[in-house]
Amino acid sequence: MSSITLPRSVLLIAVAVIALVPLVxxxxxxxxxxxxxxxxxxxxSLDFLVGHTGLVSLGHAAFFGLAGYVLALISPQxxxxxxxxxxxxxVVITALAALVIGFLxxxxxxxxxxxxxxxxxxxxxxxxxDTNLGGGSDGIYIYVRPELAVAGMRPFNLESPVQFxxxxxxxxxxxxxxxxxxxxxxxxxxxxxxxxxxxxxRSIGYPVSSYKLGAFxxxxxxxxxxxxxxACQFGFVNPExxxxxxxxxxxxxxxxxxxxxxxxxxxxxxxxxxxxxILSRPLLLGSYAKHWQLAMGxxxxxxxxxxxxxxxxxxxxxLRIRSTKPARVEEAxxx
Amino acid sequence: xxxxxxxLNGIQYGLLLFLLASxxxxxxxxxxxxxxxxxxxxxxxxxxxxxxxxxxxxxxxAIPLSIIIAFSIGLLLETTIFSRLYKRDHLYQVLLTFGLxxxxxxxxxxxxxxxxxxxxxPPLLDFSIPLTETLSxxxxxxxxxxxCISIALTMHFVIHKTRVGMMIRAxxxxxxxxxxxGVNIPxxxxxxxxxxxxxxxxxxxxxxxIASVSPGMGNHMVIICFVVVVIGGIGSxxxxxxxxLAIGLADTLGKVTAPEYxxxxxxxxxxxxxxxxxxxxxxRA
Numbered sequence: 097m098s099s100i101t102l103p104r105s106v107l108l109i110a111v112a113v114i115a116l117v118p119l120v121x122x123x124x125x126x127x128x129x130x131x132x133x134x135x136x137x138x139x140x141s142l143d144f145l146v147g148h149t150g151l152v153s154l155g156h157a158a159f160f161g162l163a164g165y166v167l168a169l170i171s172p173q174x175x176x177x178x179x180x181x182x183x184x185x186x187v188v189i190t191a192l193a194a195l196v197i198g199f200l201x202x203x204x205x206x207x208x209x210x211x212x213x214x215x216x217x218x219x220x221x222x223x224x225x226d227t228n229l230g231g232g233s234d235g236i237y238i239y240v241r242p243e244l245a246v247a248g249m250r251p252f253n254l255e256s257p258v259q260f261x262x263x264x265x266x267x268x269x270x271x272x273x274x275x276x277x278x279x280x281x282x283x284x285x286x287x288x289x290x291x292x293x294x295x296x297x298r299s300i301g302y303p304v305s306s307y308k309l310g311a312f313x314x315x316x317x318x319x320x321x322x323x324x325x326x327a328c329q330f331g332f333v334n335p336e337x338x339x340x341x342x343x344x345x346x347x348x349x350x351x352x353x354x355x356x357x358x359x360x361x362x363x364x365x366x367x368x369x370x371x372x373x374i375l376s377r378p379l380l381l382g383s384y385a386k387h388w389q390l391a392m393g394x395x396x397x398x399x400x401x402x403x404x405x406x407x408x409x410x411x412x413x414x415l416r417i418r419s420t421k422p423a424r425v426e427e428a429x430x431x
Numbered sequence: 432x433x434x435x436x437x438x439l440n441g442i443q444y445g446l447l448l449f450l451l452a453s454x455x456x457x458x459x460x461x462x463x464x465x466x467x468x469x470x471x472x473x474x475x476x477x478x479x480x481x482x483x484x485x486x487x488x489x490x491x492x493a494i495p496l497s498i499i500i501a502f503s504i505g506l507l508l509e510t511t512i513f514s515r516l517y518k519r520d521h522l523y524q525v526l527l528t529f530g531l532x533x534x535x536x537x538x539x540x541x542x543x544x545x546x547x548x549x550x551x552x553p554p555l556l557d558f559s560i561p562l563t564e565t566l567s568x569x570x571x572x573x574x575x576x577x578x579c580i581s582i583a584l585t586m587h588f589v590i591h592k593t594r595v596g597m598m599i600r601a602x603x604x605x606x607x608x609x610x611x612x613g614v615n616i617p618x619x620x621x622x623x624x625x626x627x628x629x630x631x632x633x634x635x636x637x638x639x640x641i642a643s644v645s646p647g648m649g650n651h652m653v654i655i656c657f658v659v660v661v662i663g664g665i666g667s668x669x670x671x672x673x674x675x676l677a678i679g680l681a682d683t684l685g686k687v688t689a690p691e692y693x694x695x696x697x698x699x700x701x702x703x704x705x706x707x708x709x710x711x712x713x714x715r716a
Contacts, residue, residue, distance in 0.1 A: 152522050200702055203709040207465050207521050207665065211657040215701055218654045222694035340654070344467075344529040351526055387541055393533025400527040401515060 100148070101276050101358045110359075114265060118258045127329070128373065130261045133268045134325045136365035139349040140271055140358060141318035146347065147355030148279055149311040150291035151202075154210050154343050155217025156319055158197075161338030162220060163190045163320035164327030168236040169229075176243035179254075183242070187320045193220075194316025195309070202308040205294075214340055225335040235334025238327060254328060264325055271318055272358055278314070279358075287311055348396060371395070432563050437687050438680070443572050445679020446579035450634035451652060452659040452671045453586065454627030460603045460666025462620055464513060465521050467528040470653025471535035472628045476501060476635025477644045478539060481548045490553045490640065497636045498629050505628030509621045517620070536646065545646050550639040575637050582630075583672060590668060599623065603666060655682075658697060662704045664714025673712055 101107070114133075118126045138160055145151040166186040171177040197216045204212050224230045241254040244263070252263040278284045286307055289297045298304045327333050336342070345368065353364025375388035384390075455469045476497055483493035512531075516524050551557075552571045559567035590596040598619055601609040610616045635649075642648065659678055663670030681700050685693030704711070 146522065152525070154525060200705050203705060204661075207459065208661060208709070210465060210521060210525060211661050212701070212705065214654060215658050215661065215698060219695060219698035222698075226694060227691045340650075344526070347522075348526055348529070351522070355522075387537045389533040390537035390541075393530040393535075393537065396530030396533070397512065397527055400519075400523050400530065401512070 100279055100356060101272075107272075107359075111265070111269060115262070118261055123257050126257045126261050128369075130257070130264045130329055131326075132366050132369045133261075133264045134322050134329065135346070135349065135369050136362040137264075137268050137271050137325070138319055138322035138346050139353070139361035139365040140268075140275055141315045141322065142346050143350045143353075143355055143358065143361040144275055144279075144318070145311060145315040146350055147357065147360075148284065148291060149287045149308060149315075150294075151308060151312060151315075152210050152347075153201075153213040153312075153315070154340065154347065155197075155213035155215075156315070156346055157340070157342035158217035158220045158338050159190045159194055159316040159319040160323035160326070160342070160346075161224070161333065161335075162193055163187065163323035164333040164337055165224060165230050165236075166190070167242070167324050167327045168238050168333045171238055171240070171242070174239060176240045179242040179244040183321070183324055186324045187317050190320030190323070191313050191317040194313045198309045198312035198316070202305050202312060214343070217338060217340060217343055221335050221338045221340075224338060230333065230335075233335055235332055237332045239331070241328050241331070260329065264329075267321065267325065268362075271321065272362070275318075275358060283307070283310070352399065432566055435562070436566060436568055437683055439568060439572065439576070441680035441683035442676060443576045443579070443679070444683055445676040446576055446583070447634050447638055448652070448656060448659055448679055449583060449672055449675035450579060451631050452656040452663070452675055453583075453668050454630040455653075455656050456660045456663065456666055456668065456671045457599075458624055458627045459660070461599060461606075461623055462513075462517055464516055465524050465528070466513075467525060467653065468531040468535065469627070469631055469656065470649030470651070471532055472501060472505075472631035472649070473635040473638075473652050474535065474539065474649030475504070476632030477550075477639045477642070477648060478543055478548075478635075479632065480636040480639035481550050481644045482543070484550050484639075490550065494633070494636055498633055501632030502625045502629040504632075505625030506621055508628070509624040513624060514617070514620065532650070535649075539646065547646075548644040550644060552640040571640060575641065578637060582633075586668065655697065658701045660711075662701055662711055664711030667711070667713035670711055670713030 102110075114129070117129050121129070138156075142153065142156045145153050145156070163186040166189050167177070167182055170182055170185060197213075201209060201212045201216065225233050230236055241260075244250060244252050244254060252259045254260045254263060279288070286297065286302055289302070290304055290307055294304055297307075323337070326337070349364035349368045350361055351364070352367050353360030353362065355361075371392065372388075375391050376385055378385040451469065451473055454472075455466060458464055458466055458469075479497035479500060480490065480493050483496050484490045487493060487496070508531075512527070516527060552569075556571045556574050559569045560573075561567045588596075590599060598609065598614045601612070601614060602616060602619055606616060655678060659671055659674045662677065663672070663674035677700065678697055681696045682693055685696035689696075708714070
């Protein structure tokens, strides 16, 4: 069985490299880096569902967007909101929404699950798009980023791109470590069992639906954390952040990186966001850059047909070629 | 009388949904492929109507031409791309068809721009039946309703009474067994897929004079079609018919009574069905 995460030494080096970016890069790259890390948190939360529980959700952006809207709606207009208050409120509301939607969707499996999650996400989209609750299709601006104060001190000034970058990095590492713990705990092992064989898990006495619902709520809540951070960074929310293009995009990140691997989700977010940046700028495609989705779409079709195991699969493949022979010897000994 | 008009509109919208959803549910039921890009074929049909009606000057010429073009597109896509997806996980089918949507949307943007277009109602049917002194009902909408009903009846007949229909039903319930009994599965799949594409494009073509021809028109429809398929039960044409009419009526009546929440009513209906019968009205448990 391939490992769900990389060795600790590799991870420490990776974090150190990420932490060095603001020292060498300009503000543009710092902001891009923060965006990539936010998308990585989002992709991690979806990979937890798709890659580790076997729940292919095509409506995950609903929770991402909902948390952003909650922040926008409860922030005072011209003052900084308190992060200690708004972040928990946003995450709890998102988790509650995931609980209600999850209660309905975990009753379905396979392709039904895909369609139903898509439909409920579209329902949230239509609420924010058609009513005046969140400014309709124009969305809402958040003029001032939330303020983070610890005992009167401010360890991070989120208005500064560099400090925001480190704050997001801290949260990403936290989410990564948390999910890695959860996946190695009995709860996570049970989810892995459900992914492989749901019926067997049920017959040995696991309440499979409750486990799935638990995973769905946890995944939704973490997507909410990412959505909250994204709303902080961009300073506005509109219905497009809940749209299914966004849900499909994050699913593509998970697949691109290789699902079922936490580092895969991060790699996927990096690759997809960079691809988007490169294709949508005139640098490469000239005047066709405004039709960048044509290139993106073709690339997605190509990747699905040609690389069934994602980028992490290429890594795995090279490892597997080296380890084929000993495995065969073991098999022979088993006989 | 006002509600009679809304009732007719609801039925007509429901029948259009049925044309899309039946192709979607057939393709899923037989080949096991979930096709997000199905709404793209609806959009292609509408833009073909716009383009062909303008170049040939008649919607009557545009309809058969767009069916032929869409059928060919369907055959091409099935042989080059979709036939490689049959054995793959739904997850990859979702992603690949999402990629196709991006491609369709951008090609549409390059070829036709991002403006909203209209297609004139053909002169032959461009009049209304007066119902009261102030209210009347456009004949073109009735025409659409009648055409959709006849297609639905023809499909029912073909699937239940003909040899091709027998093959389709056999392939739906057991693909390997049908193949070993001599049914040419690759050919059947290609034809059913192309037929589904042509049906969706046809829906787009005849809807073009009623609805505006606009970017993103397919994406909205396909999500509603998923709701139809979920409510009706995957693979069931009859279920799709009942669900499409229910959604058509719920949406239209919702638009009249509470326009802001009409979309909500559709999803609420889906949630209720999921609580009652997670496998859909006509789905097998």
